[in-house]
Amino acid sequence: MENLLTKENFQCDRYCGQCCKKLVVRVNKEDIEKIRKLGYKEEDFLERDLLYRSKFVLKKDNDKCIFLKKHKDRRYSCKIYKNRPKTCLQYPFFAKNKVGSCMPNKMYPSAFVSFT
Ligand code: SF4
Numbered sequence: 001m002e003n004l005l006t007k008e009n010f011q012c013d014r015y016c017g018q019c020c021k022k023l024v025v026r027v028n029k030e031d032i033e034k035i036r037k038l039g040y041k042e043e044d045f046l047e048r049d050l051l052y053r054s055k056f057v058l059k060k061d062n063d064k065c066i067f068l069k070k071h072k073d074r075r076y077s078c079k080i081y082k083n084r085p086k087t088c089l090q091y092p093f094f095a096k097n098k099v100g101s102c103m104p105n106k107m108y109p110s111a112f113v114s115f116t
């Protein structure tokens with residue numbers, strides 16, 4: 001099937017930033033270390049997870065990830081793209097039976113989703 005949406009062929013082509021506005025990005029130790037090495041201080045990019053108080057999530061500013069950058073052409077990009085957390089790397093394929101709300105242009109509206 002030509003338009004099958006899979007982990008392998010998924011590619012953002014709208015740069016709308018919606019994923020980085022909607023997602024609560026939980027981070028693990030490795031994620032935090034990678035971002036710290038870029039020169040960011042933990043207190044500037046981390047906050048307590050409201051559901052799991054021993055864990056952390058990326059801070060938001062005006063309901064969007066603090067690392068989300070808006071460009072003049074209204075497209076968005078990630079300031080730490082090469083070092084983004086695992087949660088972001090997985091998007092929109094989080095679990096076997098779940099897919100995020102993203103639908104790249106070239107696959108809309110006739111996309112199908114494969115979890116294999
Ligand atoms: S929601 Fe999808 S199309 Fe929009 S920026 Fe995120 S990955 Fe790209």
Ligand code: SF4
Nearest residue numbers: 020065067068078088
């Ligand atoms: S770290 Fe980057 S990819 Fe992840 S939510 Fe923030 S802006 Fe988006």
